[in-house]
Amino acid sequence: xxxxxxxxxxxxxxxxxxxxxxxxxxxxxxxxxxxxxxxxxxxxxxxxxxxxxxxxxxxxxxxxxxxxxxxxxxxxxxxxxxxxxxxxxxxxxxxxxxxx
Numbered sequence: 165x166x167x168x169x170x171x172x173x174x175x176x177x178x179x180x181x182x183x184x185x186x187x188x189x190x191x192x193x194x195x196x197x198x199x200x201x202x203x204x205x206x207x208x209x210x211x212x213x214x215x216x217x218x219x220x221x222x223x224x225x226x227x228x229x230x231x232x233x234x235x236x237x238x239x240x241x242x243x244x245x246x247x248x249x250x251x252x253x254x255x256x257x258x259x260x261x262x263x264x
Contacts, residue, residue, distance in 0.1 A: 195221035196237030203244040206251055
């Protein structure tokens with residue numbers, strides 16, 4: 165009788181278990197929880213990427229990577245953020261032209 169109860173318990177637990185949504189759990193780890201409002205010196209930034217609602221993030225942001233490898237979240241709509249992005253894009257375009 166005991167093996168029957170154990171099997172029933174195992175089947176019940178299996179029925180209650182639901183797998184995580186594909187891509188949902190890991191994506192949230194990459195999202196910004198807070199944004200820095202203080203301008204970051206351009207000389208400290210080496211790269212950037214966007215985190216948007218379509219990526220599964222509630223807070224849209226730009227993530228700047230510093231020369232030391234730190235990642236700083238910044239708001240999309242600030243002028244200092246746009247200025248850093250333009251500068252990084254110009255540097256990237258120049259490097260591509262020079263390597264051709």
